[in-house]
Amino acid sequence: MEHAIQNPARRTFIKASALVGGGLALGVSLPSMAHQHLGSDFNPSAFIHLYKNGDVVLFCGRCEMGQGISTALPAAVADEMEADWSRVTVKQGEGNAEKYGPQATGGSASIVTMYEPMRQAGATAKLMLIAAAAKVWRVSAEECEASNHVVIHTPSQKTLGYGELAELAAVQEVVEAPTLKDKSQFKYIGKALPRHDQSMVVVGERTYGVDTKVPGMRYAAIVHCPVLGGKLKSLDDTDARAVAGVIDVVTIPRLDVPFGSVGGVAVVADNSWTAQKAVKALVVEWESGPNGNYDTKAYRAQLIANVEKPAEKVAERGDLTAAFETAEHKVSATYTGGHLCHAPMEPNASVVWVKDGSAEVWASTQSPEDIQNVLGDYLGIEPKDVYVHVMMSGGAFGRKFKCDYVQEAAAISKHINAPVQLIWTREEDMRTGYYHSINAQHIEASMDADGNVTGWLHRAAFPSISSLFNPALERAPANSLGEIENHPFGIANLRSETGEAPAHTRIGWYRAVYAIFYGFAYGSIADELAHKAGMDTVTFLHKLYDNNKNPEHKEQVARSKAVLQLAADKAGFGRKLPPGEGIGIAVHHSFRSYVAMAVHVRVTGDKIEVLNVDCAVDCGQVLNKDGATAQQEGAVVMGMSLSLYTEIVFKNGAVVNSNFHDYPVLRINEMPNVRVHFVDSDYPPTGLGEPGVAPFPAALTNAIFAASGTRHRDLPIKPMAI
Amino acid sequence: MSSVTINGKEYPIDVAPDMPLLWFLRDRLELTGTKFGCGSGLCGACTVHIDGTATRSCVMPISAVAGRSITTIEGLSENGDHPVQKAWLKHQVPQCGYCQAGQIMNAASFLANNKQPSEQDIEAAMQGNICRCGTYQRIKLAIADAADELAKEV
Ligand code: FES
Ligand code: FES
Numbered sequence: 001m002e003h004a005i006q007n008p009a010r011r012t013f014i015k016a017s018a019l020v021g022g023g024l025a026l027g028v029s030l031p032s033m034a035h036q037h038l039g040s041d042f043n044p045s046a047f048i049h050l051y052k053n054g055d056v057v058l059f060c061g062r063c064e065m066g067q068g069i070s071t072a073l074p075a076a077v078a079d080e081m082e083a084d085w086s087r088v089t090v091k092q093g094e095g096n097a098e099k100y101g102p103q104a105t106g107g108s109a110s111i112v113t114m115y116e117p118m119r120q121a122g123a124t125a126k127l128m129l130i131a132a133a134a135k136v137w138r139v140s141a142e143e144c145e146a147s148n149h150v151v152i153h154t155p156s157q158k159t160l161g162y163g164e165l166a167e168l169a170a171v172q173e174v175v176e177a178p179t180l181k182d183k184s185q186f187k188y189i190g191k192a193l194p195r196h197d198q199s200m201v202v203v204g205e206r207t208y209g210v211d212t213k214v215p216g217m218r219y220a221a222i223v224h225c226p227v228l229g230g231k232l233k234s235l236d237d238t239d240a241r242a243v244a245g246v247i248d249v250v251t252i253p254r255l256d257v258p259f260g261s262v263g264g265v266a267v268v269a270d271n272s273w274t275a276q277k278a279v280k281a282l283v284v285e286w287e288s289g290p291n292g293n294y295d296t297k298a299y300r301a302q303l304i305a306n307v308e309k310p311a312e313k314v315a316e317r318g319d320l321t322a323a324f325e326t327a328e329h330k331v332s333a334t335y336t337g338g339h340l341c342h343a344p345m346e347p348n349a350s351v352v353w354v355k356d357g358s359a360e361v362w363a364s365t366q367s368p369e370d371i372q373n374v375l376g377d378y379l380g381i382e383p384k385d386v387y388v389h390v391m392m393s394g395g396a397f398g399r400k401f402k403c404d405y406v407q408e409a410a411a412i413s414k415h416i417n418a419p420v421q422l423i424w425t426r427e428e429d430m431r432t433g434y435y436h437s438i439n440a441q442h443i444e445a446s447m448d449a450d451g452n453v454t455g456w457l458h459r460a461a462f463p464s465i466s467s468l469f470n471p472a473l474e475r476a477p478a479n480s481l482g483e484i485e486n487h488p489f490g491i492a493n494l495r496s497e498t499g500e501a502p503a504h505t506r507i508g509w510y511r512a513v514y515a516i517f518y519g520f521a522y523g524s525i526a527d528e529l530a531h532k533a534g535m536d537t538v539t540f541l542h543k544l545y546d547n548n549k550n551p552e553h554k555e556q557v558a559r560s561k562a563v564l565q566l567a568a569d570k571a572g573f574g575r576k577l578p579p580g581e582g583i584g585i586a587v588h589h590s591f592r593s594y595v596a597m598a599v600h601v602r603v604t605g606d607k608i609e610v611l612n613v614d615c616a617v618d619c620g621q622v623l624n625k626d627g628a629t630a631q632q633e634g635a636v637v638m639g640m641s642l643s644l645y646t647e648i649v650f651k652n653g654a655v656v657n658s659n660f661h662d663y664p665v666l667r668i669n670e671m672p673n674v675r676v677h678f679v680d681s682d683y684p685p686t687g688l689g690e691p692g693v694a695p696f697p698a699a700l701t702n703a704i705f706a707a708s709g710t711r712h713r714d715l716p717i718k719p720m721a722i
Numbered sequence: 723m724s725s726v727t728i729n730g731k732e733y734p735i736d737v738a739p740d741m742p743l744l745w746f747l748r749d750r751l752e753l754t755g756t757k758f759g760c761g762s763g764l765c766g767a768c769t770v771h772i773d774g775t776a777t778r779s780c781v782m783p784i785s786a787v788a789g790r791s792i793t794t795i796e797g798l799s800e801n802g803d804h805p806v807q808k809a810w811l812k813h814q815v816p817q818c819g820y821c822q823a824g825q826i827m828n829a830a831s832f833l834a835n836n837k838q839p840s841e842q843d844i845e846a847a848m849q850g851n852i853c854r855c856g857t858y859q860r861i862k863l864a865i866a867d868a869a870d871e872l873a874k875e876v
Contacts, residue, residue: 201819202810203802204755204795208820211754219749244738273745274738276761345759345767345820345854394757394820395854426760626814630857634817637856660764660852669845671858 014124018170024050024128025170028121048077048121050129054149054163056081056088058118072623073118075188080122080181081129083162084149085188115623115685123178125169132168133160183621183682190622209364209391210349210423217351218247220412220422221275223282224264224432225254227653228505229289231263236283240267243281245274252411258468259374259402262432262506266412272423279425292653294504296339296438299650303440304334306499307459314478315485318493323455327446329532335443335521337697337715338647340436340510343663346394347429348405352412353419358385359410360419364393366401374403375410397638398509402434430663431655434508435648437462440499441521451533453544456491458484461499462517463507475500483518488556488589489526490547505650511638512693515590520715523586523698527705537585537702538568556594559618560587562679563596566616570677571598577707580604581611584702588694592686593619594679597636599672599699603708608717610640610672610700615692617676620683628688632676635692641666643697647719662722724788728753729797739785744768746784747794755795755823759852766851769824770794776831778850795823798830805875806830809868817855825851829865839869 015027026048047059058074078088126146133151134141137158144151150159183190200206225231237249247268254263265284269275324330350363352375359375368388376383393400409422424432439462446455464476475498484496510516530540541564545557564587568574571583580603587596600612615632622628645664649656657663701712723734728751737750744761747753747770759767761780768780771793798804806829816822825848832847833839839847844865853861 198811198814198816198819199802201816201822202795202807202826203798204823206819207754208757210758211748213752213754271737271741271745271749272758273741273749343854345757345765345818345852347758393818395818397854423758426762426765630814630817630860633859634856637858638854659760659762661762665852665854666856666858667850667852668848668858668861671845671862674859 014121014174014176016128016170016172016174018167019049019051022052023166023170024125026121026125028117048125050125050162050166050169052163052166054087054161054166056083056162058088058090072627073114075193075624076115076118077122079186079188080119081125082146082148083122085193087149119180120178123180124175127175127178128169128172129162129165131172132165135168136160136165190625193624193626206392208346208394209362210346210394212351212362212391212421214351214353214362214419214421217419217421218268218416219270219272219275220250220266220268220409220420221272221279221425222252222264222266222408222422222428223279223284224428225262225286226431226655227286227288227294228262228291229254230286230292230653231289232265233285233287235265235285237265239281239283240278243269243274243278245270246278248416249282250412250415252408255378255407257374257377259370259404259407260378261404261408261411264408266408266422268412268416268420272421276425288653291504294650294653296648296650299504300336300338300438300440303438303461303499303501304336306461306501307440307442308334311459311461311497311499312475314481314496314498316495317485318455320455320457320493320495323493324444324446327454328449329447330444331447331525331528331532332442332444333525333528333713334440335517335524335713336440337438337517337520337642338649338719339438339505340642340646341430341433341648341657341663342397342399342510343430343660343665344393344395344397344399347424347426348399349421349423350406350409351419351421352406352409354379354410354413357381358387359413360387360389361406362389362391363403363406364391364396364400365403365406366393366396366398367403370401371403371406374407378407378410379414397511398513399434402508404432426660427658430648430657430659433648433655434468434506436510436516437464437507437514439517441517443521443525445525445529447529447533451530451535451540451543452547453489453491453529455493457495457497459497459499460484461501463501463503463505465507465509465513467503467507471503474502480514483514487522488548488553488560489522489544490549490557504653512590512690515588515690515694516642516697519586519588519590519694520697520701523588523695524701524713526586527584527698527702528711536574538564538573541585541587556589559594559679559683560589563587563594563616563618566677566679567596567598567614570616570675571600571612571614573598580707582703582706582708584699584704584706586695586698586702588691590691590694593617593688593691595691595695597695597699599696599703601700601703601707603704608644608704610670613672613674613696613699615674615676616679617688617692618679618681618683619688619691620681620685622678622681623685625678628678629676631688632692633674635690636672636674636696637666639693639696640670640672640700643700643715644718645716645720647716649722656722662720664720724785726784726787726789727791729792729794735784735788737784740783742780743770743782743784743787743792744779747779753794753796757820757823759821759824764852765821765824766828767821767824769827769851771827771831774831774834776828793827795827798827804830805868805871806833806864809864809871812867813860813864815857815860815864817857821851821853821855825853825861829861829868833865833869833872837869837873839865841866
């Protein structure tokens with residue numbers, strides 16, 4: 001999804017106006033939007049309001065789901081504005097792309113696109129406040145400075161609070177290109193800031209999508225067609241309708257658009273539990289359709305076969321045949337991974353109220369714009385007539401990009417002519433996903449006598465996200481393998497190929513996306529090659545990066561090497577460990593950030609204990625250190641779940657897993673000690689939500705190899721027998 | 723009609739007897755601080771106290787708690803100042819926050835019974851509470867802190 005990141009060098013547009021009731025409002029348009037709207041209507045993507053009581057509220061169109069955007073961005077505003085941090089809060093803007101610009105939140109891109117514009121807006125607000133104070137005092141603005149929510153007239157030490165100045169500030173001139181602070185002057189950016197919203201969480205007052213209550217609202221539960229492309233064969237709802245409190249049973253046909261329902265039967269009742277109970281009383285038979293034979297065990301075997309034979313060429317450079325012929329060593333290995341489901345703790349939920357010619361939606365979502373488009377199409381109304389209240393998500397990890405659950409609620413609301421809340425049960429959430437691709441990669445690499453990698457054949461086969469938009473795709477398209485030719489390892493002779501892998505279920509973005517399996521394959525084979533060359537992995541990796549002579553990769557190489565060394569140093573890579581223990585290391589560059597992890601394990605028989613994880617991170621300037629650290633800790637937990645345990649299994653076209661007993665995500669008793677180290681970086685800030693997941697699996701399997709001599713090439717390492 | 727006390731207030735049980743306490747709280751009383759995560763006793767998101775003991779409300783029929791006293795996250799403390807809540811803020815535990823009501827309720831009940839927990843005790847007690855955002859490291863630190871705080875209070 002990196003292509004979605006806009007060029008931050010373009011100009012930001014800022015416009016000031018007065019607030020109703022007095023106060024200053026600044027609208028900020030993102031660079032890309034400014035580009036589109038040059039000379040036309042001003043179109044801000046975020047708003048800063050300064051009220052007469054001194055409160056500052058930032059309205060942000062991006063969607064918070066636990067990743068801390070709602071702290072990092074206000075920190076940037078407050079810092080440049082010289083505002084008091086405790087007076088700044090952030091409010092989630094409603095779904096309105098016209099007002100806020102693209103709101104889809106993913107690809108770890110929020111920080112990238114919004115950081116500079118928000119700083120500029122903060123700096124502009126400060127200058128307008130200073131100008132206002134200078135007017136009041138009839139002095140020159142040069143004699144005034146701003147600090148901690150007040151403007152000070154330096155010679156006389158007179159002060160005026162931001163709140164007092166708000167109204168007058170609103171009519172001052174907008175400074176187009178304010179000077180921004182130097183890094184050394186930052187008060188909030190890069191510091192460990194308390195997250196504003198946490199005090200509401202600990203008393204149970206923060207509400208999520210699933211907590212929405214609307215007067216007159218009905219409650220619904222659903223059971224879905226278990227096989228993609230299947231349809232309803234028969235339905236007997238007599239028993240379900242007989243459950244006290246049941247209002248209606250609604251059949252929802254499959255909607256063949258990427259984010260539409262797979263088809264299901266919903267029960268509407270006067271509370272969620274009655275609806276859930278009645279769904280269980282439905283007697284439903286489904287026709288499986290063309291994917292009725294999907295079986296992930298057989299499919300994975302087929303993917304392996306497809307990458308262990310020639311496939312379709314994607315990219316080539318140098319002379320691979322010659323490199324292989326003259327090789328001193330050759331290593332070849334095949335790595336695989338299974339489907340994953342996002343399983344955020346808050347299952348899919350929304351309230352939809354379809355009215356005459358419009359619809360109102362309350363949803364936990366990563367993309368209100370998609371809701372507007374899908375519902376607009378489905379209901380035959382304009383997207384702008386779909387009003388989306390963006391609710392806080394109880395986790396999302398990519399799942400809440402796709403609004404099939406909202407479209408279903410719309411279908412029900414339309415049918416019963418009332419607002420309805422549809423909450424999926426955990427079972428439906430797990431069985432009706434947009435799964436991370438099952439995957440296989442085969443790498444053959446050659447080395448000379450000094451451990452220089454000379455050739456690299458890389459075949460990958462996985463049902464791609466593109467299949468969601470083009471189900472006829474037989475294999476992952478070339479751009480899904482771009483990572484291979486652009487990888488910062490220095491390899492002169494290379495060929496990449498894409499193996500056959502048609503999709504039999506819906507594939508979707510999952511935190512870190514393809515970087516999960518690319519990171520695993522690259523990190524693993526580097527360790528295998530180092531072993532073969534008789535070198536330690538850190539030295540070997542440095543050499544492999546140093547061999548990259550592509551001038552365009554200079555920055556990537558330097559930053560990769562820096563995180564590698566930092567992780568190695570912090571973990572004490574190479575030190576003597578007790579028998580049965582080992583440290584493994586891996587580096588990965590994704591979403592414009594660089595992360596290396598050193599994982600320290602103890603292996604006793606079948607038991608794998610992860611003791612310590614040292615994460616070295618270069619995500620450019622760190623905006624909120626504590627939040628960034630938390631994101632890494634979370635990435636380790638997710639990395640550990642998917643490396644060790646979690647896998648979605650299909651049999652006869654349908655998902656076999658059903659709840660957390662057979663999709664065993666990591667629990668606290670296995671939590672390692674995670675230490676996060678940031679590279680002091682002047683690069684612009686880049687994302688954190690995703691890149692931390694990528695290096696973990698290989699660092700873990702490399703550590704297991706170091707500890708026990710066993711090499712794991714298939715994830716998860718300990719799949720459940722279900 | 724039988725009744726149940728929730729956060730100090732008495733409510734008549736005017737729903738089907740097999741409705742789980744979770745849904746009585748969420749849909750009948752619209753007390754939504756207690757969360758639905760799995761519905762099967764597997765994740766801990768729905769944890770409340772029944773007569774002081776941490777219990778999964780998603781698998782507890784309302785009829786089984788008639789006459790008993792329930793505390794939810796909204797009623798854990800008067801001003802959000804229970805030592806566990808304070809420790810949670812100090813360590814900035816929540817990410818999305820969705821699992822945290824359950825985590826806090828479980829931790830509070832556990833600490834009431836174990837004044838000097840070891841790391842293993844904490845892990846064993848908190849194993850039933852899943853956090854998909856991965857806040858476990860901070861939960862462990864926060865509970866250890868809260869234990870120290872509680873020890874001082876006595
Ligand atoms: S919702 Fe009760 S344990 Fe998960
Ligand atoms: S904080 Fe998100 S699930 Fe725990």
